[in-house]
Amino acid sequence: MENIGHNKALIWSDRWRLGALSKNELMNIGFVSVIIGLLFVLFHLMGNTVDNLGSRSAFKWMVSRWGDKVSFGADYSHGYLIPFVSLAVIWYKREEFFAAKKQVCQFGLVVIVMALMMHWMGAKMQQTRISLMSLILLIWGIPYYFFGWKVAKLLIFPCAYLIFCVPLNFLDALSGPLQRLATTMAHSMLVDMGIDCERVGTQLMSPYFQLNVEAPCSGLRSLLAMTALTAVYAYFTQRTFVKKWVLFLFSIPIAVAGNIGRIISIALVSITAGQQFGTGLHHDWSGYVLFTVSISLMVGFGKLLNVNYLELFKSWKKAYLNHS
Structure with missing residues (x-):
């Protein structure tokens, strides 16, 4: 029983009790709570002016787009994970945050005012995406004002990473060009393999198979997922700012090439095992296989x-000269 009591004493700390906190610590906790409450009111109760959702919450609007299975919003199903990744980055860098020099920075107040103006503009224009961008800017600007540039610099990536949460409607326009690019490249490669194949729009027609590269198969979803994954991988593995961006941009051709390879694999499997299997079971699982290949290419290029x-x-x- 004494050992159990001793272990509990090691686990429990009086610092977790409110009575053990200093007056300044209690004031800081209260002040942070007020800021969080104000952000909740601003973006949950007054964050959305689009009438068709039936809610004024910008968060509810965003989550509804993550689960959208009709429009391009389905490509943002990874949005649920993004905030947790940002929090994980902050936790991983926690020692640097504690060690950073802290001081009030007036420029942070300018950022806060700009973010509030963005939110007002987004509400007036009925563009909830602009309001969500302003929220990200506020999440960065508030610590910038109270703690200074050293802390704000550490927060640039985890805050900027939250942009992957926001459904950007202009990306929907990429679906058509990606469809045509994937279909054209797949058709060209199949013909080079000696396979009798004809392309009609976004359809691949052959005596052995008939494939229609529809919008969900354009590769936009894998493109967004790969860029989100590569961003955090590049942040942790690359030493310089330039290399981080080079690896991040490399994720775009990787994702496009992976989708083209997926279409070709469906065609080849349809020839060898029948179209029902190729466009059925193989179609449903081939994305996971090629996504694994894309991740391998990302890791390999990062190491290079x-x-x-x-x-x-x-x-x-030196080895050559010694050998000579």
């Missing part, structure tokens, strides 16, 4: 970016 080629050349030259 981290190679010190100058040191590698020097070591190779």
Whole structure:
């Protein structure tokens, strides 16, 4: 019984009790609670002016787009994970946050005012996306004002990463070009393989199969998912700002190539195992396989970016000279 009591004493700390907190700590907790409450009122009760949803919540509008199975909103089904990734990044960097020099920065107040004006403009224009962007700017600007640039700099990535939560309607326009690109490239490669195939619009027709590359198969969903995944991978693995962006941008051709490979694999499986299996079971599972390949390419390219080629050349030259 004494050991149990001793273990509890190690687990429990008096610092968790409100009575153990100082007056300044209690005031800070109360002040943060007020700010969170104001943000809740501003964006949950007055965040959306679009009439067809039946709610004034910007959060409800956003979540409804994540689950949209008709329009391009289905491509944002990964939105549920994005806030947790941002929080995980902050937790991982917590020691740097505690060690950062903190001071009030007046420029942060300018950011807050700009964000509030964005929200007002989004409400007037009935563009909830603009309001959500202003919320992200507020989440960054408030700590910027109270704690200064050192903290704000650490918050740039986790706050900017929240943009992947916001359904951007202009990306829907990419669906058509991605359909045509994937169909054209797949058709060209199938013909080069010696397969009798004809392209009609976004359809691939052959004596062995008939494939219609519809909007959900355009690759937009995999493109958005790959860019979101590559962004956080590049942030943690690349040493320089330029390399982070190079790896992030590389995710776009990776995702497009993966979707083209998926269409070709469906055609080949339809030829060998029948169209019912190719456009059925294989179609449903091929995306996971090619997404795994895309992740492997992302990791491989990231490692190539981290190679010190100058040191590698020097070591190779030294070994060559010694061998000679």
